[in-house]
Amino acid sequence: GENVEQHPSTLSVQEGDSAVIKCTYSDSASNYFPWYKQELGKRPQLIIDIRSNVGEKKDQRIAVTLNKTAKHFSLHITETQPEDSAVYFCAATTRGGGNTPLVFGKGTRLSVIA
Amino acid sequence: DVKVTQSSRYLVKRTGEKVFLECVQDMDHENMFWYRQDPGLGLRLIYFSYDVKMKEKGDIPEGYSVSREKKERFSLILESASTNQTSMYLCASSDSDLINTGELFFGEGSRLTVL
Numbered sequence: 765g766e767n768v769e770q771h772p773s774t775l776s777v778q779e780g781d782s783a784v785i786k787c788t789y790s791d792s793a794s795n796y797f798p799w800y801k802q803e804l805g806k807r808p809q810l811i812i813d814i815r816s817n818v819g820e821k822k823d824q825r826i827a828v829t830l831n832k833t834a835k836h837f838s839l840h841i842t843e844t845q846p847e848d849s850a851v852y853f854c855a856a857t858t859r860g861g862g863n864t865p866l867v868f869g870k871g872t873r874l875s876v877i878a
Numbered sequence: 879d880v881k882v883t884q885s886s887r888y889l890v891k892r893t894g895e896k897v898f899l900e901c902v903q904d905m906d907h908e909n910m911f912w913y914r915q916d917p918g919l920g921l922r923l924i925y926f927s928y929d930v931k932m933k934e935k936g937d938i939p940e941g942y943s944v945s946r947e948k949k950e951r952f953s954l955i956l957e958s959a960s961t962n963q964t965s966m967y968l969c970a971s972s973d974s975d976l977i978n979t980g981e982l983f984f985g986e987g988s989r990l991t992v993l
């Protein structure tokens with residue numbers, strides 16, 4: 765089955781700097797890659813996703829890139845702000861592969877220091 | 879807004895007790911999930927369901943069972959709670975023809991402590 769590795773497990777950046785979180789996956793058939801953000805004491809929420817027919821997707825200060833050959837995808841946050849502090853989870857799955865739910869990485873705790 | 883409601887935010891149970899965690903969603907979603915969240919281990923799937931009375935094992939089903947008698951409700955059952963089941967439990971639902979493509983909407987979580 766799919767295995768998703770996420771790095772780093774913790775990340776501290778100065779406010780205004782960029783943050784990058786990387787994930788690798790094992791199943792070359794995976795073709796859907798969402799990112800979830802979980803603020804302290806709150807539920808995880810989808811912030812961005814990418815499908816295998818595109819290499820990059822942007823939404824304001826966040827972007828996700830996908831390299832299918834290398835089987836890795838990354839979350840990029842620019843101009844970080846204190847409200848970006850949270851745990852971020854990447855995930856992967858095989859869209860159209862039947863009843864195969866998302867497989868999550870172990871999470872990255874991002875701290876943005878003001 | 880989609881609402882996923884978990885019946886209890888905090889529970890304290892004793893070893894050997896039977897524990898029920900209830901989850902209700904109000905958006906007529908076909909798919910429902912139970913995850914367990916532990917520090918450093920991320921979100922691990924316990925069980926999921928893509929239809930009433932249907933259930934599938936996730937990655938860590940041992941020690942758990944589930945029930946889905948109605949579309950909106952998905953229950954997680956710990957038949958005999960053990961201390962290693964102390965954790966945060968997250969319920970989620972999604973609306974998709976294919977279980978793996980829809981956005982997951984999570985509940986607030988139920989923090990279970992087993993003494």
